[in-house]
Amino acid sequence: MRAAENAAFVRGITAAALMEKAGAGIARAIREFFPRAGKCVVFAGKGHNAGDAFVAARHLALEGWEIETRLIFSKEKLSALTKKKLSELEKVSAQKRPTPSVLNQSTIILDGLLGLGANPPLREPIRSACREINSLGQNRACIFAVDLPSGLDGETGEADKDCVVANCTVTIGNAKTGLVADAALDFVGRLEVVVLDELRRDEFPFAQEVSIPQSLRAYLPHRKFSSYKNQFGRIGIIAGSRGFTGAALMCSLGALRAGAGLVELFVPENIYEIVASAAAPEVMVKPVRSYARLIEEPIDIWAVGPGLGQTHGAEILRLIREAKQPMVIDADALNILAKKMTILKKVKGLRLLTPHPGEMQRLFPGKKRSRADWAKEFCQRYPVTLLLKGSRTLVAEADQPLRFNTTGNPGMATGGMGDVLTGVCAGLLGTRLTPNEAARVGAWVCGRAAEIAIFSGPASEESLLPSDLLDYLGAAFQELL
Numbered sequence: 415m416r417a418a419e420n421a422a423f424v425r426g427i428t429a430a431a432l433m434e435k436a437g438a439g440i441a442r443a444i445r446e447f448f449p450r451a452g453k454c455v456v457f458a459g460k461g462h463n464a465g466d467a468f469v470a471a472r473h474l475a476l477e478g479w480e481i482e483t484r485l486i487f488s489k490e491k492l493s494a495l496t497k498k499k500l501s502e503l504e505k506v507s508a509q510k511r512p513t514p515s516v517l518n519q520s521t522i523i524l525d526g527l528l529g530l531g532a533n534p535p536l537r538e539p540i541r542s543a544c545r546e547i548n549s550l551g552q553n554r555a556c557i558f559a560v561d562l563p564s565g566l567d568g569e570t571g572e573a574d575k576d577c578v579v580a581n582c583t584v585t586i587g588n589a590k591t592g593l594v595a596d597a598a599l600d601f602v603g604r605l606e607v608v609v610l611d612e613l614r615r616d617e618f619p620f621a622q623e624v625s626i627p628q629s630l631r632a633y634l635p636h637r638k639f640s641s642y643k644n645q646f647g648r649i650g651i652i653a654g655s656r657g658f659t660g661a662a663l664m665c666s667l668g669a670l671r672a673g674a675g676l677v678e679l680f681v682p683e684n685i686y687e688i689v690a691s692a693a694a695p696e697v698m699v700k701p702v703r704s705y706a707r708l709i710e711e712p713i714d715i716w717a718v719g720p721g722l723g724q725t726h727g728a729e730i731l732r733l734i735r736e737a738k739q740p741m742v743i744d745a746d747a748l749n750i751l752a753k754k755m756t757i758l759k760k761v762k763g764l765r766l767l768t769p770h771p772g773e774m775q776r777l778f779p780g781k782k783r784s785r786a787d788w789a790k791e792f793c794q795r796y797p798v799t800l801l802l803k804g805s806r807t808l809v810a811e812a813d814q815p816l817r818f819n820t821t822g823n824p825g826m827a828t829g830g831m832g833d834v835l836t837g838v839c840a841g842l843l844g845t846r847l848t849p850n851e852a853a854r855v856g857a858w859v860c861g862r863a864a865e866i867a868i869f870s871g872p873a874s875e876e877s878l879l880p881s882d883l884l885d886y887l888g889a890a891f892q893e894l895l
Contacts, residue, residue, distance in 0.1 A: 437469020439608030452519035465496035467526025571595025646675035647844020650713035661721025668837025705729035717840035719747030799849035821861025825878030
């Protein structure tokens with residue numbers, strides 16, 4: 415970031431121009447979660463981080479938000495540019511009265527105390543301000559950190575004991591390494607990136623990236639008017655067993671909502687009637703006598719595992735090894751695979767594995783390491799694409815940058831979310847995406863659908879269900895089009 419900023423200044427771009435764009439992006443990010451005006455309390459330090467927060471608050475004030483500023487230092491100690499942005503905010507706040515409805519709306523906190531380069535430990539009066547922010551957060555105010563939570567080291571992810579615990583961190587330009595460190599997860603929360611075109615990414619190589627709409631949009635081109643179903647894949651889903659029919663149903667719906675041309679759901683004979691009567695009318699449900707014979711089916715993309723059970727392990731292993739079509743491998747198929755990992759080196763088609771941490775431990779046990787190192791080491795050994803699920807889902811593949819997902823919320827910590835994701839990834843593979851692209855887009859849209867269900871729909875983190883994702887996938891995809 416320092417190098418990118420310096421290069422921009424050499425080209426004649428000013429700090430004031432960057433601050434205006436950064437602040438506008440922060441306000442835009444806030445509106446993604448709070449589309450209606452509310453109250454915004456700005457905690458401001460004395461540097462440009464506070465200036466970014468003041469610009470964001472000014473944009474919110476123009477839209478009817480009530481703004482309260484809490485200066486940790488006197489105005490005289492603010493940087494010249496930050497002081498100017500505060501003056502502009504105060505002028506707008508004096509002219510623009512909050513809309514009457516804000517009294518019944520949410521309160522958000524903008525953490526504009528410290529920016530990049532201000533590393534732990536915290537010092538007074540910043541430490542006390544961080545404690546006050548966290549206290550407000552415990553009382554249900556939603557905390558947005560500007561660039562990074564105050565008290566967090568932007569390079570290592572090391573956090574002071576009083577580090578701001580943000581619900582969402584809106585980082586400027588590019589994500590900083592410390593924001594995706596395992597130890598930083600609960601301080602950073604949801605990660606949003608305000609992209610600044612003036613900070614040219616192509617001038618600097620990245621070994622790690624975060625998935626954002628700007629980087630994913632190219633994978634979802636507009637469909638030609640002459641499009642027809644066979645262009646978007648015949649998806650074969652092998653899922654379900656007695657007592658686990660829901661996994662098969664949710665997976666099939668995920669594939670349909672992700673653009674699949676056709677979806678065929680293969681289930682054991684003993685649950686066929688149950689699934690056939692409960693499945694969406696668009697899904698073709700077929701009874702299975704022998705999983706081994708499924709390799710002869712005219713399928714374009716396979717998704718294997720949700721609710722499958724392990725009764726037919728040998729047949730599933732053969733299918734994983736021999737099928738020439740791309741395949742998403744999840745749930746019980748992963749548990750079957752964990753018993754004979756050597757076949758992953760002999761597979762005849764592209765494979766996308768989607769384990770949660772428990773499944774990953776069975777697939778690739780060993781020494782304790784970071785999730786990033788865990789994923790990279792796995793992909794150095796096996797020629798597959800890995801989607802390692804979690805609060806900051808990772809997508810890894812040999813000779814590719816490691817990608818971190820940015821969307822989602824704690825409401826997704828419930829059974830069935832992975833079944834929807836498996837279907838979505840399979841559906842995306844049917845639209846001609848690579849496994850790496852499908853994994854990144856799939857993780858992003860599922861996480862974003864969960865957010866929309868809460869912030870624009872009737873759900874809460876407690877009530878969120880996998881079926882809620884299905885209802886809001888369309889809205890999530892719209893943000894990438």
